[in-house]
Structures are given as structure tokens and as C-alpha cells.
Amino acid sequence: MLRSVFDRMFGTSESKSLTEAGWDGRSTRLAYERYPALPALLLKMLEVTVQKQEIQDSDAEWKVSGDRGDLGQCIQVGQDSNGVQESVALSIEIGAVQSVFPAMDLVRRAGPPEELRDKILERIMVHLGSTAWEVRQVVSRAVTAFLLQDEWLEAILTLLKSCGQSTNRYHGVLMSVQDLLERRLELFPDTASGRL
Amino acid sequence: MVSGKLKEDPNFHATDNRKGTIACILEQSSTTRRSAGIPAMMTGVLSARSQVPSYQEVMMHLLALASQPVALSDKDVTNLPQVHAINCLKEILKSSTLGKRSEDYLTDCLELAADNLKSEM
Numbered sequence: 001m002l003r004s005v006f007d008r009m010f011g012t013s014e015s016k017s018l019t020e021a022g023w024d025g026r027s028t029r030l031a032y033e034r035y036p037a038l039p040a041l042l043l044k045m046l047e048v049t050v051q052k053q054e055i056q057d058s059d060a061e062w063k064v065s066g067d068r069g070d071l072g073q074c075i076q077v078g079q080d081s082n083g084v085q086e087s088v089a090l091s092i093e094i095g096a097v098q099s100v101f102p103a104m105d106l107v108r109r110a111g112p113p114e115e116l117r118d119k120i121l122e123r124i125m126v127h128l129g130s131t132a133w134e135v136r137q138v139v140s141r142a143v144t145a146f147l148l149q150d151e152w153l154e155a156i157l158t159l160l161k162s163c164g165q166s167t168n169r170y171h172g173v174l175m176s177v178q179d180l181l182e183r184r185l186e187l188f189p190d191t192a193s194g195r196l
Numbered sequence: 197m198v199s200g201k202l203k204e205d206p207n208f209h210a211t212d213n214r215k216g217t218i219a220c221i222l223e224q225s226s227t228t229r230r231s232a233g234i235p236a237m238m239t240g241v242l243s244a245r246s247q248v249p250s251y252q253e254v255m256m257h258l259l260a261l262a263s264q265p266v267a268l269s270d271k272d273v274t275n276l277p278q279v280h281a282i283n284c285l286k287e288i289l290k291s292s293t294l295g296k297r298s299e300d301y302l303t304d305c306l307e308l309a310a311d312n313l314k315s316e317m
Contacts, residue, residue: 002310007289008295099313
């Protein structure tokens, strides 16, 4: 069913190599204006569920850890309605891995929509720290579609600063950087070096 | 009698055929994952381009059928109307004539496909 939808959206005249390569940063592979509800749907498909789990033992040595991109636990200490201190662990759960793949593949092939662009990128980047290597690979290619503009070096530096403490996140970010550099070298060889 | 009906209502056959196809979706056990001839019946009905049932009406009905939740304990897994409806939608999208008219429904179909990837069935 997904394949049929994509074939109808993108057409079937593209070569396999063109499809695999993804968006080139310039051409219009998909007219988002024809599908006004699509950006909001992409955002919904990339939804990250945050669950709160109350911790029995509010150990003072526990500290807030993990940034937004860290797929681990983020501990927050607060007070309940009676003023008693409590610790709550926020587990960031990724929705079923399979459901984010279609959204990422669409963005990878068509480029990001202008509407909700930043929010969609934010949600995609959460998955850069996924424990599944395959997910990090798909995400890195989707992130590349967002960063093909001329300010790519600043985008890479921002990405590298967002690594946090997670090894998985480091790997996902480095894969994104690699994909971006390779893609820029392929598409814009004159501007791919020099400033580095 | 039939020719009389046709004279009165040119959409007579299309309406009956659509109802028969929907009945197959709801009741037919399919031994194949692709719902045997049900998608072909549906595209055949739509190819008639009758006003009743309209393309829009059929698409909305199929989307509604395909979106129905499925309980794990549900009856026979070979008799799921959701599967037949999805296969009908897929066939419509693949059709060179009917697919062109599906633009308004592509976003709904994408959401349906993504939701089904999370299905426990």
C-alpha cells in the first residue's frame, strides 16, 4: 500500500539510482501544495511518546541527564501537590520504528516541506540516537535533505554540538555529517570544500 | 425488467455491483493475501464512471472500512474486511485511469499505510 502511495506521489519514471540518491536540494520532486495536510501528517508520523514513570527512591545523587536527543532517561526532581519531593523519570519512547520510516523516506526523496519544517526536523533528529543502527542510518539520510542549503557548515557544527552523552547519538550525528558531505560533494563540488 | 430499470436509472448496475463488492469485502473469506478478485471487481465498478456510486463515495467507504480497528482475538484472519479494503485501495492507486483521480485521498492513504505498519496483526 505504501509503495502504491509513493508511486502515485512521485511517479514511476524515476530511475532507481535517482530514487536512492534522494532530493538534490533544488528540484521539486513533490508539490506539497497539492497535499495541504501532508506536513501535519509527517509531523504526526514522527511523534515521540514521552512517558512518566514515578521512581520509588528519590535518590539525591540522581541527576538530570540526557538532552532531548538522548534516548535514555531524563530524571527530573519536583514536588507533588503536598509539597513532597518526588523524582520522575521521563522515558522517551520512540513510536514503532516502522511507522517513522515512511515519513523519513518521503522527506529524503522530496525534501522537507516549508510548512512545519523546523518541527519536523526536530522530531527527526530525536531518532538520531536510536538504539537501532538501521534507524540511525535512515534518519541520517533524512537529515541530509534538510541541510543541503548553503549554510551547510554552520548546520554541521550545530549538529556536532548536539551529540550529548549518548554513543548512539554520536554515531547518528557522524553518519549525518558523512552523508551531508558526500551529497554536497556529489551535487555542488565547487562549494564542498575550502571552508573546511 | 432489467432494461426497464436501466432506462429509469442508468446507474442501476453500478450501484448493485458496488453493493455486491462491498458485501464481498465484508463477508468473503479470501484464501489469498491479495483478496482474490475483489479489488478487480471494485476497479471495474469505478471504471464505469457512474454518478452513483461516485468515486468519492467509494473511496471514503473503503478508507473507513480499512481504518476499522482489528482486535487480536478477532475472528478468522482470512476474513478481515480491512485487508480487502486496503487491497482495493491499492488497486485503485495502481490503476492508470483511476489513480489520477486519487490525489485528494493520497494523504489519507499514506496515514492508513503508516498506521498499518504498527498493526499487531
